[in-house]
Amino acid sequence: MILKATASLVCTALLSLPALAADVTYRNDVAPMLKKHCYECHSLEAEAPSMAEFKLDEEKYKKAKVGPRLDTYEHLLQLVNGMSTGAFMRRLDDGTSPYSGGKPGNMHKYLCDKDNPAECAANLAVLKAWVGEGGWNLNRMAARGDVPALTKEQMDKLKLKY
Numbered sequence: 001m002i003l004k005a006t007a008s009l010v011c012t013a014l015l016s017l018p019a020l021a022a023d024v025t026y027r028n029d030v031a032p033m034l035k036k037h038c039y040e041c042h043s044l045e046a047e048a049p050s051m052a053e054f055k056l057d058e059e060k061y062k063k064a065k066v067g068p069r070l071d072t073y074e075h076l077l078q079l080v081n082g083m084s085t086g087a088f089m090r091r092l093d094d095g096t097s098p099y100s101g102g103k104p105g106n107m108h109k110y111l112c113d114k115d116n117p118a119e120c121a122a123n124l125a126v127l128k129a130w131v132g133e134g135g136w137n138l139n140r141m142a143a144r145g146d147v148p149a150l151t152k153e154q155m156d157k158l159k160l161k162y
């Protein structure tokens, strides 16, 4: 009896996983996470530039310790599949994706409070669900070094639900 109940609980949990992934949205999940962990250096309040402005004078903004704005859906997409395609994935990866060189991206540590790697892993899982299965790729629009350009098939996987 108990076994049966446990088995059905496990089934329910497993069945709800894909549903959970499909339900991840920018508004409900991604924006609140980025607000908590990233806006300090990546928002209008932080006087962060748009991606286009950032590219004009990266050195100036790096010195000021601000990165490109991530505080609206449109600004964020510039770093996912826009002007700086894949930057979001490259900087937040935990070092397990192809072309990560086995090293986490330099913004990965900001995904959680210090000494809470479980939170970093959980938040990364939410972001991966948001981009969609097969959509978390570190490639750029153009090939660079050993890294091939992003393919149309990879790009078609992106979900990025608002």
Ligand code: HEC
Pocket: 034, 037, 038, 039, 040, 041, 042, 061, 062, 064, 065, 066, 067, 068, 070, 079, 084, 087, 088, 089, 091, 092, 106, 107, 110, 111
């Ligand atoms: C303490 C300040 C700070 C925090 C917090 C921070 N960043 Fe950054 N970020 C920067 C700075 C400065 C740069 C530009 C220098 C560099 O490229 O490393 C940057 C660059 C980036 C880039 C690369 C932009 C590009 O195309 O060159 C991405 C993507 C990024 N951050 C995402 C994030 C995300 C997502 C978070 C939250 C999980 C975050 N950052 C938290 C300061 C910060």
